[in-house]
Amino acid sequence: MKGMTIIVKIISGWVKVLIFLFGIYIILFGHLTPGGGFAGGVILASCYVLLMLAFGREFVEENLPLPLASKLDCVGALAFAVIAILGLVLGGSFFINFLYQKYLPGEALNLISAGTIPLSNLAIGLKVATSLFLVILVLSMFRPDMSGDKKE
Amino acid sequence: MAIFYILLLFIITAAIIAVETKNLLSAVICVGAIGFGASLMFLFLRAPDIAITQIVVEVLGLIILIRVCISRELTFISGPREFFAVVVSVVIIFAIFLAGIKVLETLPAFGTPIFAEVPDAASQTYVEEGLRKTGAANLVASVILDFRAYDTLGEATVLFTAIIGATVILRKKTKKLLEEPDV
Numbered sequence: 001m002k003g004m005t006i007i008v009k010i011i012s013g014w015v016k017v018l019i020f021l022f023g024i025y026i027i028l029f030g031h032l033t034p035g036g037g038f039a040g041g042v043i044l045a046s047c048y049v050l051l052m053l054a055f056g057r058e059f060v061e062e063n064l065p066l067p068l069a070s071k072l073d074c075v076g077a078l079a080f081a082v083i084a085i086l087g088l089v090l091g092g093s094f095f096i097n098f099l100y101q102k103y104l105p106g107e108a109l110n111l112i113s114a115g116t117i118p119l120s121n122l123a124i125g126l127k128v129a130t131s132l133f134l135v136i137l138v139l140s141m142f143r144p145d146m147s148g149d150k151k152e
Numbered sequence: 153m154a155i156f157y158i159l160l161l162f163i164i165t166a167a168i169i170a171v172e173t174k175n176l177l178s179a180v181i182c183v184g185a186i187g188f189g190a191s192l193m194f195l196f197l198r199a200p201d202i203a204i205t206q207i208v209v210e211v212l213g214l215i216i217l218i219r220v221c222i223s224r225e226l227t228f229i230s231g232p233r234e235f236f237a238v239v240v241s242v243v244i245i246f247a248i249f250l251a252g253i254k255v256l257e258t259l260p261a262f263g264t265p266i267f268a269e270v271p272d273a274a275s276q277t278y279v280e281e282g283l284r285k286t287g288a289a290n291l292v293a294s295v296i297l298d299f300r301a302y303d304t305l306g307e308a309t310v311l312f313t314a315i316i317g318a319t320v321i322l323r324k325k326t327k328k329l330l331e332e333p334d335v
Contacts, residue, residue, distance in 0.1 A: 026204070031288040034200035036296070042208040049215055070319070077312050084305060095301040100287045114288035120297045120304070127308055131315045136216060138322045 003056040012054040019047040027125035031114045037121040041128025048133045057140055066137060069130045076127030083116050083123065155196055163189040177221045184214040201292045 003009060027040030052060045084095045091098030100106070100115025107113055163186050170182035187210035194203040260269045267276035278295055288294040296304050 031290050031293045031297075033290060034292070035204055036201065036290075036293050039201075039205045039208050042205070042212055046208065046212050046215075049212065053215070053219075073312070073315060077308060080305065080308055084301065095298075095305075097286055097298050106287060108283060108287055109289050114286055114294070117286060117288045117293055117297045120301070121293070124297075124304065124308060128311065131311050132212065134315050135318055138318055139216065140219075141322070 003059070004054050008054050012050050016047055016051060019043060019050065023047060023125075023129070027121055028111070028118070030121040030125075031117045032109065032111070037124025038128050040121075041125040042132060044125070044129035045132035045136070049136055052136065052140065057137070061137070064133070066134070069134050069137070073127060073130040073134060076123050076125075076130065079123035080120060080127065083120055087116070156193065159189050159193050159196075163193075177218065180214065180217045180221055183217070184210060187214070201290075 023040045023043035025040075026035035026043060027037055030036035030040065048060055048064065051063070087096040087098050088094045091101065097115040097117070099119075100113075100117075104112070104115060106115070112118075166182045166185040166189065170179045170186070173179050173182070187206060191203050191206040191210065194200075194206055260266055265275065265279070267273040267279075278291060278299060282291045282294045282299075283289065286294040286298045288298070
């Protein structure tokens with residue numbers, strides 16, 4: 001039997017929704033309340049780590065396979081770079097907040113405000129979540145089979 | 153103010169125990185205690201952004217370290233310390249201590265912002281015009297993603313490179329990954 005006892009499995013099955021929702025909240029409201037892309041991304045990654053500890057690695061790998069996580073990681077990094085370069089193209093300077101200054105000023109303290117900052121938060125959150133998930137997945141896959149490799 | 157001294161005492165005690173104990177698992181748990189103490193300290197210094205990040209990263213790192221410690225058979229450190237390494241460490245810590253005293257002398261008093269003493273500091277612009285220039289209510293977000301976005305780009309690049317390195321190095325040993333070369 002993979003994973004931990006039935007108590008841990010059921011409790012983590014309930015709690016994972018709350019943790020995931022809290023991570024998304026931290027990312028989305030990063031420009032209004034404390035938090036941001038990095039903290040929210042780590043919370044999302046730790047939600048997957050909880051599932052991995054409770055249900056075993058195979059369960060998580062079915063849910064979010066390694067190639068998909070790797071691609072999401074690249075998408076997050078690419079989105080952040082694209083936001084930076086769009087600032088150069090549309091606003092005239094690298095990383096300028098073109099959305100706030102020209103197109104979508106928004107109202108302060110609203111969810112849709114601050115231009116590119118929420119978008120950057122989303123990109124960073126996606127990137128950090130998938131990267132840390134990948135670290136733990138790769139480390140748990142890693143088995144130092146020294147006895148078999150020495151003969152080669 | 154007393155809470156800071158209590159937390160400081162807690163952190164220093166945990167650090168000494170983490171260095172001196174022979175059991176690797178106890179040392180890892182003491183390192184976690186240091187991190188939680190630091191997180192509480194950030195919270196009492198009214199820096200909730202850093203407190204959240206610190207506690208979340210601490211939990212994740214602690215889980216990984218405990219997992220590594222449990223899966224290893226040899227969790228006890230034995231044998232004497234190297235004399236040369238101890239001398240070098242003590243000298244480096246002493247140098248950092250002396251430099252720290254010099255640096256702390258230049259800081260303003262506890263609770264006063266740095267632009268009260270240094271005119272035209274960059275932080276004054278951030279605090280006064282951050283909301284008007286970026287529209288973000290959270291000033292930390294406006295600094296790390298607008299004024300100082302290059303830093304964040306560099307940090308993201310470092311993380312990206314680290315993940316690529318870990319994936320490439322560790323996948324030679326795993327059989328499942330060898331079947332899927334297109335990762």
